[in-house]
Every structure is written in structure tokens, then in C-alpha cells.
Amino acid sequence: MADGRVDADRLRRALVTAPLPRAADGRLVLAVDITCWLRPEAHTSPQRILCHTYGRGKDQHLMIPGWPYSMVCALESGRSSWTAPLDAVRLAPGDDAATVTAGQLRQVIANLVDAGHWQPGAPDIWVVADAGYDGPRLAFLLADLPVAVLARMRSDRVLRRAAGPRSSGTRGRPARHGDEFVFGDPATWGASAAATTTDTRLYGPATARSWNRLHPRLTHRSAWVRETGWLPVIEGTVIRLEVARLPSGAIPKPVWLWHSRVDLDAAEVDLRWQAFLRRFDIEHTFRMLKQTLGWTSPKIRDPEAADRWTWLLLAVYTQLRLARGMTTDLRRHWEKPVVAQRLTPARVRRGFRHLRTQTACPASAPKPSHPGPGRPTGRRNQHPTPPLQRAHRDTQQDTSNEIRYPTTPPHRFKDKPAAPPTTPGRSSELQDLHDPCRHHTMYSQRRPRPRDTQVEGRRPNSEPRARRNYVKETCPGTPSASRRYEPPPVHER
Numbered sequence: 208m209a210d211g212r213v214d215a216d217r218l219r220r221a222l223v224t225a226p227l228p229r230a231a232d233g234r235l236v237l238a239v240d241i242t243c244w245l246r247p248e249a250h251t252s253p254q255r256i257l258c259h260t261y262g263r264g265k266d267q268h269l270m271i272p273g274w275p276y277s278m279v280c281a282l283e284s285g286r287s288s289w290t291a292p293l294d295a296v297r298l299a300p301g302d303d304a305a306t307v308t309a310g311q312l313r314q315v316i317a318n319l320v321d322a323g324h325w326q327p328g329a330p331d332i333w334v335v336a337d338a339g340y341d342g343p344r345l346a347f348l349l350a351d352l353p354v355a356v357l358a359r360m361r362s363d364r365v366l367r368r369a370a371g372p373r374s375s376g377t378r379g380r381p382a383r384h385g386d387e388f389v390f391g392d393p394a395t396w397g398a399s400a401a402a403t404t405t406d407t408r409l410y411g412p413a414t415a416r417s418w419n420r421l422h423p424r425l426t427h428r429s430a431w432v433r434e435t436g437w438l439p440v441i442e443g444t445v446i447r448l449e450v451a452r453l454p455s456g457a458i459p460k461p462v463w464l465w466h467s468r469v470d471l472d473a474a475e476v477d478l479r480w481q482a483f484l485r486r487f488d489i490e491h492t493f494r495m496l497k498q499t500l501g502w503t504s505p506k507i508r509d510p511e512a513a514d515r516w517t518w519l520l521l522a523v524y525t526q527l528r529l530a531r532g533m534t535t536d537l538r539r540h541w542e543k544p545v546v547a548q549r550l551t552p553a554r555v556r557r558g559f560r561h562l563r564t565q566t567a568c569p570a571s572a573p574k575p576s577h578p579g580p581g582r583p584t585g586r587r588n589q590h591p592t593p594p595l596q597r598a599h600r601d602t603q604q605d606t607s608n609e610i611r612y613p614t615t616p617p618h619r620f621k622d623k624p625a626a627p628p629t630t631p632g633r634s635s636e637l638q639d640l641h642d643p644c645r646h647h648t649m650y651s652q653r654r655p656r657p658r659d660t661q662v663e664g665r666r667p668n669s670e671p672r673a674r675r676n677y678v679k680e681t682c683p684g685t686p687s688a689s690r691r692y693e694p695p696p697v698h699e700r
Contacts, residue, residue: 208505208512218518219294222525223318227291228283234330235319236282236482238290238489239308240337241298244503244513245273254299254510274298274513277308279315280489282335282482288491288551289528292521293318297514303430305341309348316352331355335486343423343441344430346467356467357479364463365389366421366445383440384424390463400444403473410459411451417476418445420469443467448480495552496520527555533565534558 230236243258249272257270275298280290296311298304312334319325325332331353336342342358349356368385389395399416407413425431425438446464453459466479496502502520507513532547535558542554582588 213515213518223322227281231284236333238280238335238486241275242493243273243275245271247271252508282485290492305344342465360463360465367424369420401473401476409454413450416447421445444471
């Protein structure tokens with residue numbers, strides 16, 4: 208992870224070329240969200256950002272240092288916990304979430320067009336985002352692409368209607384914004400452009416109302432601080448969704464949505480809020496990556512290594528998604544049996560290890576483990592020695608007359624080794640340096656080991672038996688020498 212390399216661009220193209228899920232009308236629905244790899248104790252890790260976390264205490268929202276990642280996933284239709292991850296980008300300190308996500312979506316959509324998932328004349332691609340994103344700015348940055356943005360807004364927002372016609376005789380510049388539309392004040396809503404009610408199994412009657420051509424009043428602050436001149440007027444449709452009950456029993460609160468398209472009828476309003484409910488499937492993907500596949504388990508210090516680990520897990524998750532129809536359901540006793548296409552990611556991972564007998568091996572045929580027959584008897588070698596090896600062989604010195612000593616201890620040979628012949632005129636100090644038994648003689652004269660530090664299995668206050676016998680028999684000049692010293696045979700290489 209620290210010194211490896213992952214080709215992220217090639218992985219992006221590979222993830223897009225795989226089969227992707229689509230909505231009921233055949234369009235692609237992409238969900239974007241930010242999930243954090245929390246690293247509160249990694250004080251030396253660079254590029255950490257304070258991440259907004261939820262649910263770590265009763266009514267507590269904490270800011271914890273970590274690495275936030277912007278994910279893009281393709282959503283399925285109907286109730287499912289599967290998504291198709293397509294891209295992941297880590298946010299650096301000072302990055303704007305909408306700007307980074309817009310560049311990320313631009314690259315994903317370009318790859319989708321190259322892979323043939325979208326052609327001219329096909330329905331627009333929907334991008335679904337939560338309240339953490341600035342929906343109008345995201346739509347402004349992607350205005351030149353076949354994309355429609357659907358984002359949730361906070362319940363305390365204030366939008367503006369379109370400016371009315373200018374009355375005659377009015378001085379000054381024309382008005383750019385109309386009356387206010389306050390989400391928390393029903394008196395400012397007025398009549399809705401479309402209204403629909405749908406019966407649901409979990410939430411009861413779901414009522415959706417929409418208001419047409421509403422836009423936020425932008426100022427030269429935050430993400431728009433670098434814009435020069437007049438700021439754009441980004442109009443869209445506001446949808447208010449209200450349900451009768453929640454499965455958890457809590458008090459339901461209305462959900463405000465902003466869509467970048469205008470003049471929607473009742474049927475299109477129903478499709479929008481139902482597509483937004485599918486956005487929560489990406490939360491199951493985050494939980495699968497973190498808790499089951501161990502995305503945030505490694506204690507990685509380098510953020511580039513964290514990026515490589517993230518891409519590997521996205522590839523692993525894609526393999527699990529493509530193996531949904533091939534795995535066998537190894538369900539627990541308390542789990543209900545379902546068809547193969549309705550298996551959850553955890554149940555597919557449970558049976559993924561049994562796919563080895565059903566899939567082909569991408570490796571080549573194994574080589575034989577036994578050596579070949581070799582050259583036939585009586586046939587001469589037809590391959591001459593390379594010139595470089597021949598020149599190296601000719602330049603080697605002839606050392607056949609030199610005396611070589613074995614590397615194995617002398618006491619392991621049957622023949623008794625002897626000292627090299629004495630050279631006339633050589634000093635006694637130089638002669639001792641070439642004495643093979645000099646170190647054994649010194650070893651035999653060492654002081655005995657104390658009784659309290661004896662090694663288990665060794666005789667007390669004595670040297671090893673093999674080395675003591677070797678010194679007695681082979682080293683002349685010692686008090687215990689009892690046999691004559693004989694020269695050893697010359698060992699050839």
C-alpha cells in the first residue's frame with residue numbers, strides 16, 4: 208500500500224464498462240455522497256479534514272479529523288441494498304464539495320458515453336444528492352451535460368420567485384428576484400403547481416406538492432466568491448414530500464427537494480421523490496465497505512495509500528455485484544430464503560468462495576515439475592558457449608596448485624586436518640594467523656562456564672564433547688595432544 212501503484216483512470220473505465228443498473232424507465236440514476244475515513248489518532252497523517260459525524264451520542268454531531276471521500280454510485284430500481292460504485296475522490300483541505308463532485312461527475316459521464324451507456328436522444332441522467340451538497344450550484348456547473356440534478360434542501364431555506372413584469376414609469380434597474388418563498392412559513396407558499404398522493408406500505412399516504420420556477424438569491428460569498436459580474440439565476444422546481452408515519456415510530460418531518468427541471472406534471476413529481484428515496488441505498492454500500500470488507504480497518508498514514516486501498520475495495524465490491532446470479536445462498540437459520548437476484552451483499556460474499564469450481568482460471572497452463580529428457584546419448588552439443596562467458600573463463604587465474612581449506616569444521620571429516628606447510632622466512636605472528644587450529648586452541652583455554660549459567664543438556668564446567676576431542680586429536684602444542692599431526696588432502700572445487 209505504501210509504495211504500490213494503482214491506475215485509477217483504468218479502473219474507472221473498467222467499472223463503467225460492466226453492466227449497470229437502471230431505473231424503471233431505462234435511465235441512469237447516479238447518487239453522490241461523502242463518507243469519511245476517520246483518523247482521529249493519526250496526528251502525523253497529512254491532509255486530514257474535520258468531518259461532520261452523526262449518531263455518536265444522543266443529539267450529538269461531532270467534528271472528527273479524517274479523510275472524506277466523494278462517492279458516485281449507480282442506483283437500482285425498487286427495494287435493494289445494491290449499488291454500482293463508479294468513482295471515489297478524496298477531498299483535500301480547502302476543496303469545495305460541489306466543485307469536486309462536479310468534476311467527478313463530468314469524468315464519469317464522459318466514461319458512460321464512451322462505454323455506450325448513453326446515446327443522444329436517451330433520457331437525461333439523474334444525479335441525486337443529499338442536503339450536504341449545494342444543488343443549484345451543482346446544476347450550474349453541469350449545465351452543459353445531459354444531467355438533471357435532484358437534491359434535498361434544509362427546512363430553513365428561503366428561495367425567490369421569478370421577477371414580475373416591470374410596471375411603466377418605474378425608475379432604476381429591473382428587479383432580478385421576486386417574492387420570497389420561505390420553507391418554514393406556509394403563508395408564503397401560495398398555490399402549488401402540482402399535487403399528488405400515493406399509498407405506500409411503510410409510510411402510509413405520501414403527499415407531494417410542487418412549486419415551479421423558484422431560485423436561490425446568490426451572493427458573492429462562499430463558493431461564489433470568485434465569480435465576477437452578475438450572479439446567475441438558477442431556476443428549478445421545489446417538491447415538498449410529507450408522509451403519515453415512519454417505520455421507527457418517530458414523528459415524520461417533511462422533506463424538501465429541489466429539481467433542476469421546471470414545468471413538471473404530477474406523474475413526473477412522483478418519479479422524482481421516489482428516485483430520491485433510492486438514494487439511501489448508498490448508505491448500505493458504505494456500511495458494507497466499512498464493516499464487512501474492512502475499508503477503514505487498516506491504520507494507513509499516507510493518504511495516497513488510502514486512495515489505493517479504496518480503489519481495491521471498489522473493485523472487490525464490483526466483483527461481488529457481478530457474481531449475484533452465480534453464488535449459492537448459504538443462509539443462516541433465521542434468514543428467509545430469497546432468489547439469487549435478491550441476495551444482499553453480505554450473503555453474496557458468504558457464498559463467493561464457492562465460485563472457484565464454476566469460474567475459469569485466468570492463468571496459463573501449468574508447467575511440468577519434472578526436468579526434461581535432455582540431449583540424446585551420443586549427440587554432441589550444438590550450442591556454442593557465448594563469447595562473453597568464454598572471455599570470462601579465459602581470464603580466470605589457474606589456482607589448481609593452491610591449498611584450499613574446507614568450510615566444514617575439520618572434525619567432521621574422516622581424515623585429520625593439519626596445519627599448512629611452514630614458509631621459510633615468515634614470522635611466527637603471520638604463521639599463527641594461518642593456523643587453522645589457533646582459534647580452537649584459544650577456545651580450549653577459556654575459563655569454564657559458571658555453574659549458575661550452565662546450558663541445559665551440557666556437561667558442567669566443560670567444553671562440548673566434539674570440540675574437546677577435536678582439540679585433543681588435531682591441535683599440536685596443546686597439553687592434551689596425543690596423536691601426531693598429519694597434513695590433510697588437497698580438496699578440489
